[in-house]
Amino acid sequence: MNYDLKGLSITNQNDIQYREMCYRCRRPSVTCLCSVINSFVSPISFAILQHPAEAQNPIATARMAKLSIENSYLFVDQDFSQNSLVNELLKNDDHSHYMLFPSPTALSLDSCFEEITTNPNKRPLFWVLDAKWKDVPKMIRLSSNIQKIPLVKFAPLVSSQFIIRKQPNSHCLSTIESIHLVIDSYCKKFNVSFQKHQGLLNVFNHLVQQQIEFAKTHQNNRHQQNKKIRHEKKQKTD
Numbered sequence: 001m002n003y004d005l006k007g008l009s010i011t012n013q014n015d016i017q018y019r020e021m022c023y024r025c026r027r028p029s030v031t032c033l034c035s036v037i038n039s040f041v042s043p044i045s046f047a048i049l050q051h052p053a054e055a056q057n058p059i060a061t062a063r064m065a066k067l068s069i070e071n072s073y074l075f076v077d078q079d080f081s082q083n084s085l086v087n088e089l090l091k092n093d094d095h096s097h098y099m100l101f102p103s104p105t106a107l108s109l110d111s112c113f114e115e116i117t118t119n120p121n122k123r124p125l126f127w128v129l130d131a132k133w134k135d136v137p138k139m140i141r142l143s144s145n146i147q148k149i150p151l152v153k154f155a156p157l158v159s160s161q162f163i164i165r166k167q168p169n170s171h172c173l174s175t176i177e178s179i180h181l182v183i184d185s186y187c188k189k190f191n192v193s194f195q196k197h198q199g200l201l202n203v204f205n206h207l208v209q210q211q212i213e214f215a216k217t218h219q220n221n222r223h224q225q226n227k228k229i230r231h232e233k234k235q236k237t238d
C-alpha cells in the first residue's frame, strides 16, 4: 500500500508518517514560501482558473501568484459555468475583461492596453487558465461563461525559466511568469514606476531553486541506493 494524501504519507499499514504542511502556500513546511511572498496591489487584477490536477501539483505557481497579488482571485474547477463567484465577477461592469490565451486571432498585449485607455472608467481584469495544455480545450468547452471573454496573447522576449517543468513551446511561460509579464508590459507601456511585481519572479526563482535542490538530493539518494544494491549483489556472487 502506498498512498500519498497531502501531508499524510502511508507507506504501509504500520508505518504512518505525518508531514507538516503550510496550509497557506500549500507546501510542506520545510519548503514553505510564505516568507518570500510580499503581497501588493497590482495595476491589473487577475482571476486564475485552475484545473483540479494543477491544484494538486506541488510545483504549480498559481497559488504563489494569488498570495502575492491582493487584487487577484483563484478558482479551482474544470467547469466554471455554474460558479457563482466567477459569474458575479464576469458581470461586474467596473472591469474590462480579457483572457490570456495564445490564439492566432487574439489581440496583442499592446493593442489590448490601447483598448484599455479608451475605457478609463474600467479597471482591467485578466483571466488566466492554469492547466496542462491537454486539459485546456475541455475546460473551455465546459465553461460556457468564459467563452466570450476577448482573448489576448503575448510574445515573451525570454523563454520560461521553468526548467524543472517542460513547457510545450518557447512562448509558454508558467502562470506566475505570464502574470509578471502582463504587469511588466503594462507598466512599461504607460511609464508606470511600479516595481512591486518583481517580487513575483523572486518567489518563482525560490520555487525553481528548491526543486533543483530536491532533484539533486533525489538523484544522489538513488545513486547511493543503486551502489548499495550492486555491492550486495557482488557479495552474494563472490
Ligand SMILES: [Zn+2]
Pocket: 022, 023, 024, 025, 026, 027, 032, 033, 034, 035
Ligand atoms: Zn507557506
